[in-house]
Amino acid sequence: MLLQTGGNFFFQKTCIDFSANINFLEVPESVMQAARSGLVAAVHEADGPEGTLNEHVAEQEGVRPEQVFCGNGASEVVRSLVQALKPKKALLPAPGFEEYIRPLTMAECSVTYYYTKEADGFRIPLEDFLGQITQDTDLVFFCNPSNPAAVLYERTFIEAVLKQCEAVGAVLVVDESLLDFVELAGQMTMKSGHMSRFLFIVKEFTKMFAMSGIRLGYGLCGDGALAARMEEGLLPLNKVSAVAQRAGIACTKEREFVQKTVCETAKEREWLLGRLSEIGIKAVGAANMIFFKSRPRLHAFSIMRGIMIRDCSSLEGLEQGYYRIAVRSRSENEKMIEMLSQWQDQPAG
Numbered sequence: 001m002l003l004q005t006g007g008n009f010f011f012q013k014t015c016i017d018f019s020a021n022i023n024f025l026e027v028p029e030s031v032m033q034a035a036r037s038g039l040v041a042a043v044h045e046a047d048g049p050e051g052t053l054n055e056h057v058a059e060q061e062g063v064r065p066e067q068v069f070c071g072n073g074a075s076e077v078v079r080s081l082v083q084a085l086k087p088k089k090a091l092l093p094a095p096g097f098e099e100y101i102r103p104l105t106m107a108e109c110s111v112t113y114y115y116t117k118e119a120d121g122f123r124i125p126l127e128d129f130l131g132q133i134t135q136d137t138d139l140v141f142f143c144n145p146s147n148p149a150a151v152l153y154e155r156t157f158i159e160a161v162l163k164q165c166e167a168v169g170a171v172l173v174v175d176e177s178l179l180d181f182v183e184l185a186g187q188m189t190m191k192s193g194h195m196s197r198f199l200f201i202v203k204e205f206t207k208m209f210a211m212s213g214i215r216l217g218y219g220l221c222g223d224g225a226l227a228a229r230m231e232e233g234l235l236p237l238n239k240v241s242a243v244a245q246r247a248g249i250a251c252t253k254e255r256e257f258v259q260k261t262v263c264e265t266a267k268e269r270e271w272l273l274g275r276l277s278e279i280g281i282k283a284v285g286a287a288n289m290i291f292f293k294s295r296p297r298l299h300a301f302s303i304m305r306g307i308m309i310r311d312c313s314s315l316e317g318l319e320q321g322y323y324r325i326a327v328r329s330r331s332e333n334e335k336m337i338e339m340l341s342q343w344q345d346q347p348a349g
Contacts, residue, residue, distance in 0.1 A: 020310075035211075081226075174200070
């Protein structure tokens with residue numbers, strides 16, 4: 001299946017890009033400076049006197065350095081995980097983040113979808129989902145918050161899923177790439193200093209620090225031996241560059257920036273949800289994304305008016321008319337509401 005991913009390069013030059021969940025506060029200057037220093041370091045070595053990226057990530061996340069695996073974006077981290085585990089069967093909720101499909105397909109892993117329902121707000125019913133995790137399940141993927149449906153799950157929900165995975169010997173992959181945008185992320189994250197060996201958490205710097213051009217993601221492994229196997233499977237040219245390593249280390253020090261982002265994002269998300277309701281669009285939001293249903297062809301309508309949104313009709317489990325937008329600055333959000341108000345005034349059909 002061809003996927004329409006967010007952040008189309010051509011339309012980025014001509015449209016306000018609401019299609020990708022990128023921090024509207026943009027790249028912190030400290031991260032830009034660190035990336036520049038990485039260009040100099042690349043002539044010699046990636047690691048500087050301040051320590052390795054793995055060490056800094058481990059300190060930030062409260063785990064051991066040997067539990068950290070860094071890669072060129074979240075997709076590369078998942079690819080390395082699949083390559084190391086060689087699973088035969090994976091379970092994925094749908095709709096969901098489908099960049100996992102390619103590495104699973106390349107590994108000849110059978111994919112089973114668990115279809116959530118619009119009537120339930122695309123929320124996974126726990127007991128029924130647990131019943132799908134059986135002895136022949138090798139991998140279970142879970143996004144928190146779910147993407148694109150913007151459903152936020154409590155830690156107790158995911159702990160129940162992990163318990164079932166442990167019972168059957170499956171690895172639970174929890175994608176927390178957008179959780180850092182959530183106000184109570186610390187109460188919902190599955191990371192801890194004593195993670196289960198059946199748990200693997202995916203995170204990335206790309207979205208929070210608006211550095212799509214510097215691909216950098218990481219995984220937190222309950223099983224340190226798994227992280228070592230993933231590292232051994234990397235080709236030399238696939239290792240994280242000096243530029244990305246220096247930028248990533250700078251990111252781990254930007255706690256005030258993260259806190260500011262969480263506050264500003266929450267304020268703008270609630271403003272957007274309120275205005276959407278006023279113009280007759282029922283929407284849900286979590287982290288820095290908003291999900292809603294409207295009429296088909298809104299994507300083309302928005303591009304003609306200088307705004308790019310994410311058409312979700314290509315995702316497994318969704319039909320035409322579902323859309324996701326990112327939370328951006330107030331001036332940009334006002335333009336989004338203006339465009340959607342015009343759309344609402346258009347005759348149907």
